[in-house]
Amino acid sequence: MGVQRFNHVGHCVADLARARRFYEEALGFQHDRDLEVEGEMPARLLRLPTPLNLQAVYLVREGFTLELLHYPQPGTAATRDRVMNEPGLTHISLSVDDMPATLAQVRALGGHVLEDTNLGGAAVFIRDPDGQLIELLTQQ
16 A cells, blocks of 8 residues: 555634634644645645635644644635535544533633533534534543
8 A cells, every 4th residue: 555654634724823722722732833835836736726825734632633724815715514424524533531621621712512412521522613523522
């Protein structure tokens, strides 16, 4: 097989600073690096029109790399809620030590707790400030 290793998952966000703060402070990710990309070749790779202006922040947690992508130019698509049975990546799942404290941080940092999914503190879905579904599980 030609694949050497997992690299990252990309997540487009409307506000890069807000998303970075959410993932670092609510979910324990750590900053790895920043990246700014412009030009025709990256636009071709991403299948986006030029001029392309992309700002990215790479965050890591336990060997998992999350790339937060931000396109400040006009014309960025609006966010919409995705459902679990829509083809494609559905969610990120994290185990947490203290569910009540984590949920408090999620709320304080602009995320939303989907209360109807709460299984008595054992598992619950949240949405980050951009609507991305994240499953939280208690540490096993």
